[in-house]
Amino acid sequence: MSPAPTEGGLKQARPGSGSADNRQMRPGSAFADNRQMRPGSGSADNPSESQLSAALVDNPPAGAELGFYVHVPFCAKRCGYCSFNTAPLEDGAMARYLEALHREIDLLGAIAWSRRVRLSTIFLGGGTPSLLPAQDLAAMLERIRSRFEIAADAEITLECNPESVTREKLAGYGAAGVNRLSLGVQSLDDSILPRLGRLHDARGARAAFEAARAAGCDNLSVDLMYGLPGLDADGWTRAVEAVLDWKPDHLSAYGLTLDAGSLWGASGVEGLPTEDTQIDQYWRLARAAAARGLEHYEISNYARPGCRSRHNQIYWHAAEYLAAGPGACGFVGRMRYANVKATPRYCETLAGGDLPIASSEHLSERQRLAERLILGLRTADGVPTALLESRLGGDARLRELVDAWRARAVLVDADDRVRLTEAGFLLSDALFVELL
Numbered sequence: 550m551s552p553a554p555t556e557g558g559l560k561q562a563r564p565g566s567g568s569a570d571n572r573q574m575r576p577g578s579a580f581a582d583n584r585q586m587r588p589g590s591g592s593a594d595n596p597s598e599s600q601l602s603a604a605l606v607d608n609p610p611a612g613a614e615l616g617f618y619v620h621v622p623f624c625a626k627r628c629g630y631c632s633f634n635t636a637p638l639e640d641g642a643m644a645r646y647l648e649a650l651h652r653e654i655d656l657l658g659a660i661a662w663s664r665r666v667r668l669s670t671i672f673l674g675g676g677t678p679s680l681l682p683a684q685d686l687a688a689m690l691e692r693i694r695s696r697f698e699i700a701a702d703a704e705i706t707l708e709c710n711p712e713s714v715t716r717e718k719l720a721g722y723g724a725a726g727v728n729r730l731s732l733g734v735q736s737l738d739d740s741i742l743p744r745l746g747r748l749h750d751a752r753g754a755r756a757a758f759e760a761a762r763a764a765g766c767d768n769l770s771v772d773l774m775y776g777l778p779g780l781d782a783d784g785w786t787r788a789v790e791a792v793l794d795w796k797p798d799h800l801s802a803y804g805l806t807l808d809a810g811s812l813w814g815a816s817g818v819e820g821l822p823t824e825d826t827q828i829d830q831y832w833r834l835a836r837a838a839a840a841r842g843l844e845h846y847e848i849s850n851y852a853r854p855g856c857r858s859r860h861n862q863i864y865w866h867a868a869e870y871l872a873a874g875p876g877a878c879g880f881v882g883r884m885r886y887a888n889v890k891a892t893p894r895y896c897e898t899l900a901g902g903d904l905p906i907a908s909s910e911h912l913s914e915r916q917r918l919a920e921r922l923i924l925g926l927r928t929a930d931g932v933p934t935a936l937l938e939s940r941l942g943g944d945a946r947l948r949e950l951v952d953a954w955r956a957r958a959v960l961v962d963a964d965d966r967v968r969l970t971e972a973g974f975l976l977s978d979a980l981f982v983e984l985l
């Protein structure tokens with residue numbers, strides 16, 4: 550699954566700071582304010598959802614192309630490590646959510662500036678979007694098409710859990726317009742998968758991958774996790790090689806972190822590998838992926854040439870995207886916003902006719918610059934050297950730090966750009982904190 554702007558926060562791929570589900574990567578370091586507000590209780594300091602909706606209406610995007618993230622919150626079971634915004638799939642909950650989501654799409658599409666923009670990517674993350682029946686997914690995409698112009702070559706990604714897909718269902722997703730799948734495998738060790746709370750086994754993961762290919766998916770990503778309890782370096786190598794044997798077009802790999810909000814974050818978990826083992830696992834993956842011709846194009850992501858995730862690149866380029874669904878975060882114009890997290894209240898707010906925006910923030914120039922640097926430096930393309938220079942300015946301490954990184958060759962310059970090396974990716978948090 551893929552870093553997605555939900556409330557889970559910016560996911561880092563280095564050992565000790567990653568997450569299994571890469572979904573809506575919230576370039577959220579600057580977005581501290583996640584107040585939950587009640588409709589009708591607005592004031593200057595505590596705006597209502599109506600006022601927050603108006604802020605989005607009055608804040609047109611700077612560009613003509615946007616990404617669109619849709620959060621599907623439901624999971625059959627909560628995984629121990631997960632801190633994402635999920636909800637149990639109770640009777641009738643999916644139908645209520647879909648009704649609300651269609652209203653949200655209508656409201657977003659009715660904003661005057663929506664007619665002037667085109668969607669270049671759509672990403673359905675979760676939660677477990679593959680709990681959606683294919684006909685419901687088709688209806689959702691149709692609703693988006695009826696309200697927005699979608700680029701003819703738009704990338705439309707759906708996150709899938711292996712146990713919730715069949716070849717027929719995946720073919721239905723393809724017929725609905727999904728042209729990229731992201732399969733949440735996480736591990737191929739049948740003694741580890743149940744400990745994580747996953748509902749599939751190694752055979753099921755392989756079967757789901759093959760079903761996706763048989764259904765015609767030619768842009769297929771696999772998610773793995775390292776730093777897992779009970780995972781030693783050789784076990785990790787076996788999993789990596791096995792997945793690479795499948796020949797995925799894209800691979801995301803996150804080091805486990807015990808995030809606040811996860812079950813393990815609250816209770817702890819035994820058997821975690823040491824940091825050195827996690828670092829060893831990072832390098833084993835980097836070497837194996839390179840040997841198979843995958844480019845390490847972002848801290849946590851590898852791709853066949855031409856198969857980078859276009860949607861996630863919108864986040865890493867600090868570009869603009871709309872968001873819908875409980876807890877989803879969007880970034881339009883200079884405004885970052887977050888939807889109501891709780892699915893029942895998300896549905897109630899939309900039933901009342903308001904966009905379910907819980908909080909918003911207008912980023913300052915300084916915040917924008919920091920985000921562009923931090924997000925850009927996550928990628929192998931790095932950032933323009935001039936952009937980094939504008940942050941360094943007269944900050945002698947920061948310049949000294951950056952010079953030290955350059956001297957160690959973990960930060961390198963070429964063609965008027967500066968980028969982190971693979972060794973630099975491992976250390977990136979230390980630099981990113983300073984760039985804020």
Ligand code: SF4
Pocket residue numbers: 550569570623624626627628631632633635675676677710733
């Ligand atoms: S399947 Fe597990 S990891 Fe993925 S969103 Fe649901 S609870 Fe979280």
